[in-house]
Amino acid sequence: xxxxxxxxxxxxxxxxxxxxxxxxxxxxxxxxxxxxxxxxxxxxxxxxxxxxxxxxxxxxxxxxxxxxxxxxxxxxxxxxxxxxxxxxxxxxxxxxxxxxxxxxxxxxxxxxxxxxxxxxxxxxxxxxxxxxxxxxxxxxxxxxxxxxxxxxxxxxxxxxxxxxxxxxxxxxxxxxxxxxxxxxxxxxxxxxxxxxxxxxxxxxxxxxxxxxxxxxxxx
Ligand code: AMP
Numbered sequence: 001x002x003x004x005x006x007x008x009x010x011x012x013x014x015x016x017x018x019x020x021x022x023x024x025x026x027x028x029x030x031x032x033x034x035x036x037x038x039x040x041x042x043x044x045x046x047x048x049x050x051x052x053x054x055x056x057x058x059x060x061x062x063x064x065x066x067x068x069x070x071x072x073x074x075x076x077x078x079x080x081x082x083x084x085x086x087x088x089x090x091x092x093x094x095x096x097x098x099x100x101x102x103x104x105x106x107x108x109x110x111x112x113x114x115x116x117x118x119x120x121x122x123x124x125x126x127x128x129x130x131x132x133x134x135x136x137x138x139x140x141x142x143x144x145x146x147x148x149x150x151x152x153x154x155x156x157x158x159x160x161x162x163x164x165x166x167x168x169x170x171x172x173x174x175x176x177x178x179x180x181x182x183x184x185x186x187x188x189x190x191x192x193x194x195x196x197x198x199x200x201x202x203x204x205x206x207x208x209x210x211x212x213x214x215x216x217x218x219x
Contacts, residue, residue: 001026002105003212004083006183007113008175009168010123011197012204014136016113017084019205020212027076031085033134034067035059054161056170058178061091068092069099088174090181109212110186113197113204117172124168128157142201193218 001024005013017028035053038046045067049059058064068086071077087093100106115123126139128148132155137144144150148157162171186192193211197204211218 001080001108001212002100003081004087004107004110004186005113006110006179006186007197008115008117008120008179009171010120010127011113011115012201013084013113015142015201016111016205016208017082020082020208023209024080024082026080026082028082028084029068029071029077029086030134031064031068031083031088033085034071035064036134038067054167056162056167056174058088058174061089061095064088065092065095068096072099087182089178090185093182093185107186107191109193109215110191111208111211112183112192112194114194115197119198120172121165121168124163127159127163129160129163130155131158132156 003020005017005020007013014028014030017030020026021028035045035049039050039053040046045063049063052059064086068083072081083096087096096107123138123141126141128137128139128144129135130137130150130153133150133153135150135152136142137150137157144157149155150157161167183192193208193215195204195207195211199207
């Protein structure tokens, strides 16, 4: 199964992608994570995108398309994949469709996790990210077992540079201007499944499983 998770920043896409990945036994491809790895390794792409990412802007389509396609061609994606953070523009959505068509593959479902702008701001204020493996925690809703330390790898938990108030406002603006067009794009294809992201992590997870295993229950 090839899936896409859409939603504003902090809608819980990353957390839900991990649940799906374990349940369906297919990898999650997080574009934000792929980009952050490039920045950490100081690659040519990493050096080009570091500043853009900190400001909350999108990196150029050509770069994200290239990174995504490089990753998707790896062997572990042959049985399926979950995309988190891609596509974020209509150009990226079209690129993905065209490339998959060449491969006689397609996107099966697109899950949109819906939350309000106020909720985005509230959640990002408490968000902490592992500097080593990228796992995400929340001081209130999903705290680590030991303060400041990742449960998975023991890495230091940090506040991401694009989780500042100004960058958050910019990311929300871009979401409404660009990524909502991607929502429409998949709605027109009849692939969009909407989930209320304001509920508990477990309720959102259960609703997503129910919808992708039985899309007719979307109502
Ligand atoms: P995320 O971890 O998904 O919130 O992404 C963090 C940042 O990476 C975004 O604010 C953008 O700067 C960049 N980014 C992630 N995905 C994309 C994409 N599909 N296209 C362009 N930029 C992206």
